[in-house]
Amino acid sequence: MKTPNASPLYYIGLMSGTSLDGIDAALIAIENDSPPRLLATHAEPMPDDLHRQLLTLCHAEQVSFAQLAAAEHAFCQCQARAVQRLLAPLSVGVEQISAIGSHGQTIEHAPTGHNGGPAYTLQLDNPSLLAELTGCTVVADFRRRDLAAGGQAAPLAPAFHQALFGRADAHQLVLNLGGFANLTWLSSQPTDPVIGFDTGPANVLLDGWFALHQGGRFDQNGDWAASGEVDQALLARLLSEPFFQQPPPRSTGRELFHMDWLQKYLSGQEAADVQATLAELTAVSVAQGIDQLRINDGPLTLITAGGGAHNGYLMQRLAHHLPGATLTSPAAYGWPEDWIEAGAFAWLAHQRLNHLPGNLPSVTGAQGLRVLGGIYAA
């Protein structure tokens, strides 16, 4: 029999996703066998300077060590600010935090290698400095063990989706609309494997195109996209990218889907029409991903999370391509859409401290379950 925890264990998750919009910090509580609870959140905006530095690194042909170190240092200070501002209004002190789970900033993700080279996934992070700055134990480097075991190292959130949303009386389908989009299928049959994979780009291209033509970080509510018209010929060309046909396991990133990738398909379209077409690309590729799952089991409920859930136009297009499906917010489970990924890395830190696996081989394709991440003691 398991000894129940005398009191909840507190963890902080820090996630800075591929959209580079800021650092999400989530304080969670883990108690006995109940699903993790979200206690408090803070979104630390990414200073413009750091945003620029990181974007440059993501697309740089050549990078100096000094550039890397400067970005890593500024990123880590931003993380420490996020932790301090998360805890400031609370009665929970750093000494009560079991660990911070730090995802780091993905700079490049090449899970099948590049030009015949070894597989790699690169997250900028300095967990040693973060432990010094916060006084907390930090768990970091979650992806590379899965990669070393032959996996894609992404997506990792499906295991947390299972802990949060898995239930015996209904199947669940979870969609994250971040910089990239990923799906998780949780069957009500506990023996069925969890399925999860990246469906393709979501906000990454929408944000990039918006910044280029309208200035600013993102297209509020998708209003600019809604003012354009979908160019079906362009959409078909974008969808011809082989990634969209790949069977799982699959994951992707900015190294494939970037502004130059988009530019090579353009032929003088109106800028707003391109934005509408990019939103359509996300909606269609998610619908195709759901098709790949071959769920023939009654009406579909899709738990929709990530920043893209705030894009009214994108959600409308998604609903259009998924007739009969109900799009629902994870808030019904106590987890508003913006906090699942940060929560996932807090939970992964708990898994690490307790020597429990963090990956799902059925999702990433790894050779087996693995304990993920390294510990940087306080």
Ligand SMILES: Nc1ncnc2c1ncn2[C@@H]1O[C@H](COP(=O)(O)OP(=O)(O)OP(=O)(O)O)[C@@H](O)[C@H]1O
């Ligand atoms: N009100 C809104 N209207 C339109 N888009 C929005 C809105 N709020 C957020 N977004 C979009 O969501 C993005 C941030 O989403 P999120 O924080 O889920 O991404 P992420 O965590 O960086 O991504 P990933 O899951 O790929 O790691 C913003 O860059 C923006 O494109």
Ligand SMILES: CC(=O)N[C@H]1[C@@H]2OC[C@@H](O2)[C@@H](O)[C@@H]1O[C@H](C)C(=O)O
């Ligand atoms: C390499 C990397 O950082 N991938 C991210 C990205 O953002 C969404 C999607 O692509 C997903 O695969 C992953 O993030 C989440 C947190 C995951 O691992 O589940």
